Amino acid sequence: MKGLWTIIKKEFSRFFRDKKLIFTMIFPGILIFAIYSVMGTVMNSFIEEETGASFTEMRVLTQNPSDRLEQLVIRNTAHSGYEVEFITTSASEEDAKTQVAEGAYEAYLSLPADFDELVKEDREVVPEVKIFYNSDNTASSVCYSLLTECFRQYEEGLVNRFNVNSGMTNYDLAETDLDEIMEMMYSMLVPFLLIMFVVTGALSITPESIAGEKERGTIATILVTPVKRGFVALGKIISLSVFASLGALSSFLGTMLSLPMLINGSSGGVLEGAGISFNLFELYSVGDIVGLLFIVLYFVPVMVGLLSLISTLSKSVKEATSASSAVMIVSMLVGLSSMFGIDSLWAAFVPILNVAIAISSVLSGTASIGFILATIGMNFVYVGLLSLLLAKLFGSEKIML
Amino acid sequence: MEEILRVENLKKTFPLSAKQRKAENTKEKRKTALAGASFSAYRGEIFGLLGPNGAGKTTTLRILSTLIKADEGDAFINGKSVRREPEAVRAQIGFLTSELKLEAFFSPDYLFNFFSDLHNVPLDVREQRKKALFEKFGIDKYAFTKVGDLSTGMKQKVSLVISIVQDPDIIIFDEPTNGLDVLTAKVVTDFLLELKAQGKTIILSTHIFSLIEKICDRVCILIDGKVVCESMLKELTAEKNLEDKFFDIYREVKGEEV
Ligand SMILES: Nc1ncnc2c1ncn2[C@@H]1O[C@H](COP(=O)(O)OP(=O)(O)OP(=O)(O)O)[C@@H](O)[C@H]1O
Ligand SMILES: [Mg+2]
Numbered sequence: 060m061k062g063l064w065t066i067i068k069k070e071f072s073r074f075f076r077d078k079k080l081i082f083t084m085i086f087p088g089i090l091i092f093a094i095y096s097v098m099g100t101v102m103n104s105f106i107e108e109e110t111g112a113s114f115t116e117m118r119v120l121t122q123n124p125s126d127r128l129e130q131l132v133i134r135n136t137a138h139s140g141y142e143v144e145f146i147t148t149s150a151s152e153e154d155a156k157t158q159v160a161e162g163a164y165e166a167y168l169s170l171p172a173d174f175d176e177l178v179k180e181d182r183e184v185v186p187e188v189k190i191f192y193n194s195d196n197t198a199s200s201v202c203y204s205l206l207t208e209c210f211r212q213y214e215e216g217l218v219n220r221f222n223v224n225s226g227m228t229n230y231d232l233a234e235t236d237l238d239e240i241m242e243m244m245y246s247m248l249v250p251f252l253l254i255m256f257v258v259t260g261a262l263s264i265t266p267e268s269i270a271g272e273k274e275r276g277t278i279a280t281i282l283v284t285p286v287k288r289g290f291v292a293l294g295k296i297i298s299l300s301v302f303a304s305l306g307a308l309s310s311f312l313g314t315m316l317s318l319p320m321l322i323n324g325s326s327g328g329v330l331e332g333a334g335i336s337f338n339l340f341e342l343y344s345v346g347d348i349v350g351l352l353f354i355v356l357y358f359v360p361v362m363v364g365l366l367s368l369i370s371t372l373s374k375s376v377k378e379a380t381s382a383s384s385a386v387m388i389v390s391m392l393v394g395l396s397s398m399f400g401i402d403s404l405w406a407a408f409v410p411i412l413n414v415a416i417a418i419s420s421v422l423s424g425t426a427s428i429g430f431i432l433a434t435i436g437m438n439f440v441y442v443g444l445l446s447l448l449l450a451k452l453f454g455s456e457k458i459m460l
Numbered sequence: 461m462e463e464i465l466r467v468e469n470l471k472k473t474f475p476l477s478a479k480q481r482k483a484e485n486t487k488e489k490r491k492t493a494l495a496g497a498s499f500s501a502y503r504g505e506i507f508g509l510l511g512p513n514g515a516g517k518t519t520t521l522r523i524l525s526t527l528i529k530a531d532e533g534d535a536f537i538n539g540k541s542v543r544r545e546p547e548a549v550r551a552q553i554g555f556l557t558s559e560l561k562l563e564a565f566f567s568p569d570y571l572f573n574f575f576s577d578l579h580n581v582p583l584d585v586r587e588q589r590k591k592a593l594f595e596k597f598g599i600d601k602y603a604f605t606k607v608g609d610l611s612t613g614m615k616q617k618v619s620l621v622i623s624i625v626q627d628p629d630i631i632i633f634d635e636p637t638n639g640l641d642v643l644t645a646k647v648v649t650d651f652l653l654e655l656k657a658q659g660k661t662i663i664l665s666t667h668i669f670s671l672i673e674k675i676c677d678r679v680c681i682l683i684d685g686k687v688v689c690e691s692m693l694k695e696l697t698a699e700k701n702l703e704d705k706f707f708d709i710y711r712e713v714k715g716e717e718v
Contacts, residue, residue, distance in 0.1 A: 280562060284579060285550045285551040287547070
């Protein structure tokens with residue numbers, strides 16, 4: 060056992076003392092985070108600049124406020140995430156129009172004085188309502204359609220024969236709220252991403268570490284010491300798994316922490332304003348995330364073992380890398396296939412596919428504990444088999460020399 | 461005299477790839493490297509394996525170090541079979557050949573510690589040995605320099621030192637002075653004599669006659685994978701120098717002019 064520990068210690072020294080190696084491992088995650096955050100922020104500020112204000116809050120200038128209209132607006136916006144504020148002004152119509160054109164306000168509402176009183180009486184000449192807005196500005200357009208809808212309801216209300224959906228209740232009974240749509244999106248996207256990150260993490264170090272050492276003749280130096288060859292193989296798998304996990308974790312965190320900014324940014328901040336959560340860490344419970352980590356934790360050594368096997372059988376780093384890339388493409392396709400909602404238990408025995416399905420089921424809230432345990436168990440078996448095979452190959456002169 | 465190494469009828473063939481077959485201009489699927497080699501070495505001597513290029517010297521030493529397995533035959537080092545007890549054999553020997561490389565990223569100091577750990581050398585012993593060996597070979601100045609940044613000669617000295625971290629009784633060196641300048645080569649040969657004085661057994665291979673004449677007690681001549689002569693150096697060179705004697709033997713075996 061001491062020999063195993065010595066090998067692992069050496070691999071860790073190799074990795075953690077080499078700034079370049081750590082950098083290539085952690086960098087993709089940082090890069091993803093930076094790109095998504097910047098894109099999100101840029102998109103958000105771009106949209107904000109265009110709309111002139113935060114999208115969720117709309118300010119309407121008016122000279123003569125109407126209580127009835129304001130009530131309708133409050134009712135209609137109750138479940139939408141928008142907020143409309145009426146600001147009474149004594150400015151001239153020309154000044155008010157300029158302010159809307161310049162984007163200081165979303166709309167200017169011109170009503171006759173005592174509008175609410177006026178409309179109660181039957182008249183030959185009906186009162187004139189003017190809504191000035193700016194269609195170049197998204198928020199202003201939204202505000203305009205909101206106001207016209209409220210006026211239409213107001214007008215209908217005047218000849219009141221019946222009320223339709225006039226209370227404060229949420230009348231939409233659809234069960235899929237936006238949170239669930241986000242969960243669905245994650246359950247399709249995350250298996251693919253996680254598998255890709257694990258494979259790229261393993262791919263960026265395994266060929267170099269195994270085929271490279273073979274090619275350079277440094278592993279033979281270890282093979283003439285009394286250390287068990289199985290330990291040399293196992294030491295590699297354990298260490299490389301730790302490094303690959305770090306790389307995968309970095310990419311995953313980078314994506315998951317910045318993706319919300321990207322989604323929110325591309326909606327101009329509306330989603331956030333509407334109180335919709337799209338942060339993985341808010342959508343899911345700690346238990347779900349821990350379950351996810353467990354599944355991935357048992358998957359990393361399988362991938363590392365598989366790529367180690369390929370690297371051991373290869374004559375050069377180049378050969379190992381190109382053969383491993385083929386594995387990467389297949390794994391990513393399998394990662395995508397979790398979207399088809401396969402859920403029969405036999406899938407738990409298919410490497411990679413079982414992981415994709417397990418991750419997907421945790422994120423869509425349809426996880427079965429049997430399937431997850433079978434997946435983890437099978438991965439355990441795969442790692443065992445791969446380690447045995449590698450130990451055998453490390454003892455073979457045809458392979459190692 | 462105590463027999464410490466016994467080599468019995470070692471045979472080894474290598475598969476030839478299509479490319480190798482073309483390069484060697486042969487249709488044979490396998491190349492015979494050793495065709496039944498047997499010899500013995502005794503405690504406390506420097507034993508020289510002499511032979512031309514391709515004679516099978518490196519192959520023999522790789523089998524002794526358990527790096528590769530013989531097709532037939534066996535060898536016993538201190539009574540341990542290289543075939544059946546490879547780990548026990550590896551614990552007893554120090555093995556140096558040019559194909560064993562050190563990881564360029566690490567320093568001599570780190571590698572000395574790493575290989576000492578693999579050989580279960582106690583910490584205090586390790587530090588003492590490291591200091592003595594590094595000083596002797598002038599590695600102390602470069603103890604913390606990456607091996608990749610060292611000169612070829614210094615690399616070779618580090619490899620030599622690392623190959624004997626556990627202070628083995630049997631030392632197997634393949635062409636130990638190859639590629640070294642005369643000064644460095646002398647440091648190495650002096651060191652081998654010093655090890656002998658400590659009672660170690662040294663098995664070395666070379667095609668350099670002068671090296672054998674300078675330090676070996678016994679010599680074994682290998683030609684085409686067969687032992688054609690095994691004798692005390694003194695007896696072999698009683699009437700002629702080693703080089704002339706070698707050509708006599710070579711002509712006799714090959715039946716041709718050199
Ligand atoms: N891995 C291998 N594959 C094919 N042939 C090999 C292999 N290793 C050695 N040989 C062949 O076996 C024969 C013996 O090789 P070996 O390296 O033992 O010779 P040597 O005596 O050490 O020669 P040199 O003085 O050149 O080092 C040579 O003909 C060599 O070409
Ligand atoms: Mg040789």
